[in-house]
């Protein structure tokens with residue numbers, strides 16, 4: 001489904017600050033599964049996500065999605081196949097546009113269009129139905145600008161927009177990290193519902209071990225750009241994950 005092979009990435013190449021994050025990294029992600037990527041700060045989670053999504057280029061290696069080579073595709077082009085929800089609730093949506101305009105934008109992803117012709121009347125009822133599925137009452141606020149929504153409502157909308165065109169791959173980049181625990185729980189449940197309903201292959205970065213176990217099928221732990229754990233989520237406990245975390249941090253001298 002997603003095949004990453006021989007991927008390498010360094011920053012500040014050729015300077016005293018050169019840092020190699022990935023060195024001939026390989027990973028395969030199965031279809032219709034949710035894979036959680038966990039690991040301590042700086043282990044390379046976001047860099048990996050950014051290389052898959054196309055916001056930063058890899059130095060070397062290939063990224064194949066459904067056997068289609070994504071490696072040299074620009075981010076906008078990749079967005080036709082890849083949906084993404086960010087940690088920051090203001091990313092992934094256009095805050096100064098209304099809910100209806102945002103839904104229409106997501107619906108037209110990959111198409112050429114003018115803003116004047118953004119909204120198609122015949123589509124509105126369909127958007128209302130999709131929004132109703134979120135159960136947040138957003139279907140009654142179609143003309144409300146997204147900047148007036150709460151962080152949780154925005155993340156829900158962003159998630160819906162990323163999922164509604166049934167992307168080949170959904171990238172969730174700590175998408176509940178900026179939310180309070182209760183809202184975070186609601187969004188995680190909605191995430192699970194959506195990806196199961198639309199059968200979307202998902203990669204989710206999380207710092208929350210419990211969420212990673214509960215909401216994913218597979219857990220991969222990175223440490224310094226390498227896979228140090230790769231297990232089915234039902235075969236790993238929170239205690240085990242925390243112990244490996246602590247062991248790696250201790251080895252790095254980050255904790256005693």
Ligand SMILES: Nc1ncnc2c1ncn2[C@@H]1O[C@H](COP(=O)(O)OP(=O)(O)OP(=O)(O)O)[C@@H](O)[C@H]1O
Nearest residue numbers: 011012019021039040041042043044045046047048
């Ligand atoms: N644009 C950049 N320029 C230089 N170094 C970078 C850049 N982006 C990331 N890095 C470095 O690459 C390493 C991996 O960063 P990355 O953001 O991928 O880690 P992460 O696992 O997502 O961390 P966190 O959990 O804190 O978000 C870090 O040492 C970081 O400082």
